[in-house]
Structure formats: C-alpha cells, structure tokens
Amino acid sequence: MNVIQNSxxxxxxxxxxxxxxxxxxxNGLKQLSIWKNSIASGGATPPxxxxxxxxxxxxAGCGELHLxxxxxxxxxxxxxxVPRNAPHQILNVGDTALELIGVFSMxxxxxxxxxxxxxxxxxxx
Amino acid sequence: MNVIQNSxxxxxxxxxxxxxxxxxxxNGLKQLSIWKNSIASGGATPPxxxxxxxxxxxxAGCGELHLxxxxxxxxxxxxxxVPRNAPHQILNVGDTALELIGVFSMxxxxxxxxxxxxxxxxxxx
Numbered sequence: 001m002n003v004i005q006n007s008x009x010x011x012x013x014x015x016x017x018x019x020x021x022x023x024x025x026x027n028g029l030k031q032l033s034i035w036k037n038s039i040a041s042g043g044a045t046p047p048x049x050x051x052x053x054x055x056x057x058x059x060a061g062c063g064e065l066h067l068x069x070x071x072x073x074x075x076x077x078x079x080x081x082v083p084r085n086a087p088h089q090i091l092n093v094g095d096t097a098l099e100l101i102g103v104f105s106m107x108x109x110x111x112x113x114x115x116x117x118x119x120x121x122x123x124x125x
Numbered sequence: 126m127n128v129i130q131n132s133x134x135x136x137x138x139x140x141x142x143x144x145x146x147x148x149x150x151x152n153g154l155k156q157l158s159i160w161k162n163s164i165a166s167g168g169a170t171p172p173x174x175x176x177x178x179x180x181x182x183x184x185a186g187c188g189e190l191h192l193x194x195x196x197x198x199x200x201x202x203x204x205x206x207v208p209r210n211a212p213h214q215i216l217n218v219g220d221t222a223l224e225l226i227g228v229f230s231m232x233x234x235x236x237x238x239x240x241x242x243x244x245x246x247x248x249x250x
Contacts, residue, residue: 002190002192002207003203003206004204004205005202022204030230031230032180052156053155057147057159057226067127072127073128074128077131078130079128079129079131080127081126081148081152082127103157103228105156105157105230
C-alpha cells in the first residue's frame with residue numbers, strides 16, 4: 001500500500017497525548033517512523049530519549065522543549081531538532097492542543113526514560 | 126539551534142516546485158532530511174529516485190503518485206510511501222497548490238533520474 005488515508009489509521013493514547021502512527025515498519029520501512037501527536041493543554045510527554053534522531057514539526061499550538069537543561073519556547077510553524085539519545089520533554093504550555101508531527105530515524109522507535117528504562121507505548125511505533 | 130522558525134528559512138525553486146528545507150545536515154542531522162514543497166497546479170516533479178526511504182505527507186491539494194508503472198491518486202490528509210530506489214513522480218492534478226512534506230532517511234538527499242544520472246538541486250537538501 002503506497003497511499004495511506006490518515007483518517008483510517010488506528011488511534012491510541014497515553015494520558016494527555018493522542019497518537020496516530022502515519023508511517024513505519026508496518027509499511028515496510030526500515031529507517032523512518034512518523035507519528036502525528038496531539039498533546040492536550042497542560043499535558044506533556046514524560047522526560048525521555050530515543051536511540052535515533054528526531055525532528056518535530058509543530059503544526060499548531062505553543063509549547064516548551066526541555067533539552068539539555070535548557071527550556072526552549074516554541075509556537076506553530078517551527079521545527080524542533082532533538083539529537084540522538086538527548087533526554088528531552090515536550091510540554092503544552094498553551095490553551096489549545098499542541099499538534100505535532102514527530103519524525104524518527106528508526107522504526108519501530110525505542111523510547112526510554114533518561115535512566116535507560118524502556119517506556120512501553122500503546123501504539124505501533 | 127534546536128528550535129527553527131520555518132518562516133526564516135531559505136526558499137528555492139525548480140520550475141513549478143517551491144522548496145523550504147526544514148531540517149537536514151545543516152542542523153547536525155546524519156540520517157534525516159525534511160523538505161516542505163509546494164507544487165503548482167499542473168506542475169510535477171521529474172521522474173526520479175533516491176537511495177533512501179521517502180515518506181510524503183500530503184497537507185493540501187490533489188495529486189498522482191506514479192510508481193512502479195502504477196498511478197495512485199491521492200488527496201489531502203494522506204501519506205505516501207516510496208521505497209528505497211523506487212523510480213517515482215509526483216504530479217499536481219488539481220486546481221490548487223499541492224502542499225507536501227517530504228521526509229527522507231538520508232541527509233543530504235541524493236536525487237537521481239531513473240537511469241542513475243544525478244539531479245542537481247537548487248536547495249540544501
């Protein structure tokens with residue numbers, strides 16, 4: 001299947017975070033995974049890291065990227081660069097949903113707490 | 126720089142195709158490149174291929190993906206999967222701009238005509 005209707009894809013959630021995996025190993029890919037995430041107002045990812053590069057496209061909303069002890073505020077139409085294995089956290093600090101596209105250089109995507117403990121995800125990654 | 130303002134990024138064009146490279150080797154990445162492309166009504170990419178995986182997020186507009194001798198029509202809110210080295214072409218068959226996000230599993234992105242001749246791009250890839 002080379003054309004995927006996003007609206008027909010499975011939806012899953014963690015508290016405050018909705019996910020649709022747009023592309024990944026389930027499509028025969030070996031090196032790319034792409035997630036569509038919506039973080040509710042006041043919500044946040046846990047602090048975490050991946051053993052791969054990550055780029056986040058900010059479609060709508062306002063948030064903070066906590067990375068390497070620094071706080072980076074961002075709004076819509078911005079792009080976030082998260083280096084391999086850098087512990088980071090994304091927080092919705094606005095009044096509306098924070099709409100993101102997360103792009104990863106591996107699939108499936110392994111996610112860890114900063115101390116290395118694996119995080120189990122409720123979605124195909 | 127971990128937060129990039131997309132509106133401040135350089136713009137470049139091929140006939141009928143506008144490009145903004147949102148992320149890639151210029152940001153220290155080794156395995157990801159992300160382009161924002163707008164293809165004008167009636168416009169198209171040349172037939173081409175990459176020695177990497179590609180996923181295209183269709184933000185707006187209607188088009189055709191020509192791949193492996195097949196024609197796939199697509200509209201907005203769809204995801205296109207292009208396997209490594211598969212010759213392909215994307216055409217805007219609608220009346221409005223075809224707005225795409227192209228995600229690649231390499232950076233810079235090498236682009237070739239189907240016969241292997243390199244295509245020189247006017248943008249940092």
